[in-house]
Amino acid sequence: MLSVTEARERILSHFQATAEESLPLIECANRILAVDVTAPHDLPLFDNSSMDGFAIRASDSSIGADASRVTLSVVADIPAGSAPTVTLAQGQSARIMTGAQVPAGADAVIPIEDTDSNFHEAGTAAPQTVSFTRTVKAGENIRARGTDLHAGDVVLRKGHILKPQDLGLLAMLGFANVKVHKKPRVALLSSGDELVEVGTPLTPGKVHDSNSYAIGALIQNAGADVLRLGVAKDTRQSVEGLLQKAVNENVDLIITSAGVSVGAFDFVKEVIEANGKMDFWRVHMRPGKPLAFGEYFGKPFIGLPGNPVSAFVGFEVFVRPVLERLSGQLDGTRQTVKVRCEEEVLSDGRESYLRAKVRTENGIHFAKLTGHQGSGNLLSLVQADALLIIPAGVKCVPVGREVEAILL
Numbered sequence: 001m002l003s004v005t006e007a008r009e010r011i012l013s014h015f016q017a018t019a020e021e022s023l024p025l026i027e028c029a030n031r032i033l034a035v036d037v038t039a040p041h042d043l044p045l046f047d048n049s050s051m052d053g054f055a056i057r058a059s060d061s062s063i064g065a066d067a068s069r070v071t072l073s074v075v076a077d078i079p080a081g082s083a084p085t086v087t088l089a090q091g092q093s094a095r096i097m098t099g100a101q102v103p104a105g106a107d108a109v110i111p112i113e114d115t116d117s118n119f120h121e122a123g124t125a126a127p128q129t130v131s132f133t134r135t136v137k138a139g140e141n142i143r144a145r146g147t148d149l150h151a152g153d154v155v156l157r158k159g160h161i162l163k164p165q166d167l168g169l170l171a172m173l174g175f176a177n178v179k180v181h182k183k184p185r186v187a188l189l190s191s192g193d194e195l196v197e198v199g200t201p202l203t204p205g206k207v208h209d210s211n212s213y214a215i216g217a218l219i220q221n222a223g224a225d226v227l228r229l230g231v232a233k234d235t236r237q238s239v240e241g242l243l244q245k246a247v248n249e250n251v252d253l254i255i256t257s258a259g260v261s262v263g264a265f266d267f268v269k270e271v272i273e274a275n276g277k278m279d280f281w282r283v284h285m286r287p288g289k290p291l292a293f294g295e296y297f298g299k300p301f302i303g304l305p306g307n308p309v310s311a312f313v314g315f316e317v318f319v320r321p322v323l324e325r326l327s328g329q330l331d332g333t334r335q336t337v338k339v340r341c342e343e344e345v346l347s348d349g350r351e352s353y354l355r356a357k358v359r360t361e362n363g364i365h366f367a368k369l370t371g372h373q374g375s376g377n378l379l380s381l382v383q384a385d386a387l388l389i390i391p392a393g394v395k396c397v398p399v400g401r402e403v404e405a406i407l408l
């Protein structure tokens with residue numbers, strides 16, 4: 001039997017990042033950068049005022065140190081967005097607004113609050129003179145060109161997930177389009193004669209298809225598009241018919257749930273074998289021992305177990321890393337932390353992923369299981385916020401012992 005790590009490495013070795021595409025900035029939230037981004041210009045791009053006030057020559061203010069009043073003539077009015085044309089000479093100042101470019105000759109801004117021109121109403125005309133009684137240091141209230149970053153600096157790295165603040169910075173730097181990796185496209189198939197769609201009443205022996213929803217949402221949350229193939233009956237024709245759509249659409253990955261065990265009606269396995277390649281593995285893990293990997297008409301295929309919790313865990317352990325690789329993402333999105341078990345946890349020696357609730361006290365995480373760990377018990381997954389990883393070979397974790405946990 002393969003270890004989880006061996007199985008994951010084998011699967012991952014078949015994938016590489018999707019091609020890049022250039023997208024309008026507005027469409028780039030949560031997309032993965034395909035290139036390092038280098039600043040085309042400094043930020044700030046020009047010396048500008050951080051306050052509404054008066055641009056002055058700091059040396060003109062030194063007389064105010066002994067509390068005597070300094071009075072300067074106001075020779076220009078500089079609203080934000082204008083390019084000042086004056087050069088301040090000794091004894092001169094210019095009214096200036098926040099974000100406006102500092103005129104030549106000025107090296108400081110005194111805020112209006114510190115002057116005799118402390119008017120806050122919009123539309124107030126600039127005064128002829130301004131006076132104040134304090135010393136102003138050179139550089140005061142000026143955001144100097146290049147203080148945040150310089151032209152040529154690498155500001156974002158290839159493989160980074162673009163967050164809202166990243167889009168803001170890219171806009172500041174003038175990028176109308178950004179090179180990102182294409183979204184991976186994943187086909188998703190449920191299989192089983194017992195499955196009916198939600199909205200259709202259950203008749204004896206039937207259950208609702210839940211994997212299409214849980215796994216479909218996981219795929220989308222991992223940044224990929226889902227092609228929903230629906231539910232295949234346990235017949236060769238039904239499975240082949242639905243999988244054909246995945247081939248036609250040229251998806252990056254086919255994911256199925258159920259139908260790959262050794263049951264008499266497990267046709268997914270048979271259909272994959274007939275039209276591609278199938279590696280059927282028993283992975284030394286719990287839940288979700290049976291895991292299928294292969295290709296169908298050249299398209300990579302991962303067969304998850306049918307039981308809802310096993311399918312979910314299989315996704316986290318095997319599919320999420322594949323989607324991260326396909327999407328070009330460099331850092332994993334799931335965080336693992338050390339948690340202290342608040343109860344004795346028993347395992348069967350396989351690498352186990354157990355549903356647990358974590359609470360944090362004084363910086364220490366404590367974990368309790370959320371109920372029985374049957375692989376169909378989705379409620380216990382709903383109540384969990386972590387999967388405890390009990391390493392292979394461990395059959396009992398005593399109270400107080402630390403284990404790794406994946407935060408969900």
Ligand code: AMP
Nearest residue numbers: 190192208209210211212258259306307
């Ligand atoms: P199988 O892998 O076909 O033996 O299925 C294992 C268990 O998972 C059975 O109890 C199935 O009814 C259940 N199951 C399989 N597929 C789904 C699904 N899409 N939604 C909910 N339960 C499922």
Ligand code: MG
Nearest residue numbers: 191192258259
């Ligand atoms: Mg079945």
